[in-house]
Amino acid sequence: xxxxxxxxxxxxxxxxxxxxxxxxxxxxxxxxxxxxxxxxxxxxxxxxxxxxxxxxxxxxxxxxxxxxxxxxxxxxxxxxxxxxxxxxxxxxxxxxxxxxxxxxxxxxxxxxxxxxxxxxxxxxxxxxxxxxxxxxxxxxxxxxxxxx
Numbered sequence: 001x002x003x004x005x006x007x008x009x010x011x012x013x014x015x016x017x018x019x020x021x022x023x024x025x026x027x028x029x030x031x032x033x034x035x036x037x038x039x040x041x042x043x044x045x046x047x048x049x050x051x052x053x054x055x056x057x058x059x060x061x062x063x064x065x066x067x068x069x070x071x072x073x074x075x076x077x078x079x080x081x082x083x084x085x086x087x088x089x090x091x092x093x094x095x096x097x098x099x100x101x102x103x104x105x106x107x108x109x110x111x112x113x114x115x116x117x118x119x120x121x122x123x124x125x126x127x128x129x130x131x132x133x134x135x136x137x138x139x140x141x142x143x144x145x146x147x148x
Contacts, residue, residue, distance in 0.1 A: 003046040003089060004033060021078075025085040032056060050090060050131030057086050094133045096141070102129060103141040115146050 001009075007030060014023040032052050037044055044052075064079035094102070106124045110117065121142050129138055 003049045004044065007033075007049075007089060021081060022085055025082045028082075029053065029056060029086065029089075047130055053086050053089050054131060054135075057083055057090075060086070091132055094129065096137060099129070099133050099137055099141050100145070102133075103138065103145050107142075107145050112146060115143070118142055118146055121146065 007026060011023065011026040011030060014026055029052070032055075033044060033049060036048070036052060060079045060083045064076045064083070067073070067076035067079060103121070103125060106128060107121055110120050110124055112118075112121050122139065125138050125142060126135065129135075
C-alpha cells in the first residue's frame with residue numbers, strides 16, 4: 001500500500017471516529033498532495049509525499065514558534081497537534097550518528113574536497129536522506145565533514 005493510500009484510509013477512519021482535529025490535518029495534507037499533483041501533472045510517489053509532509057511539518061514548527069513567542073499558546077498547541085499527526089506518516093528518523101556516517105559515505109562517493117563542494121554533497125544527501133533525516137542536521141553534518 002502506498003503512503004498516499006494509507007493517508008486516504010486514515011482520513012476515512014478519522015471520519016468514522018468523528019476525530020475532527022485529526023481529520024482536518026489529514027485533509028490539509030491530502031489537499032497539499034493533490035495541489036502538487038495538479039500543478040505538475042504527475043502522480044506523486046512515496047518519496048515526494050514524504051517531501052510534502054516534511055515541508056508541512058517545517059511550516060507548522062515555524063508557526064508554533066511564532067505563536068508561542070506572541071503568547072498564543074492555544075494556537076501553538078494546535079500547530080503542535082498537527083505536527084504529531086503529520087509525523088506519524090514519516091519513516092523512522094536517523095540519529096545524528098547515522099546522519100554523520102551517511103554524510104561521510106556521500107562525501108567519499110561524490111569526491112568532495114572542501115567547503116566549495118557543499119552543493120554537490122547536499123544534492124546527493126537530499127536525495128539519499130529525504131524524509132529520513134532533518135535537513136538542518138544534514139546541513140550541519142555536511143559543513144562539519146567538509147571543514148576537516
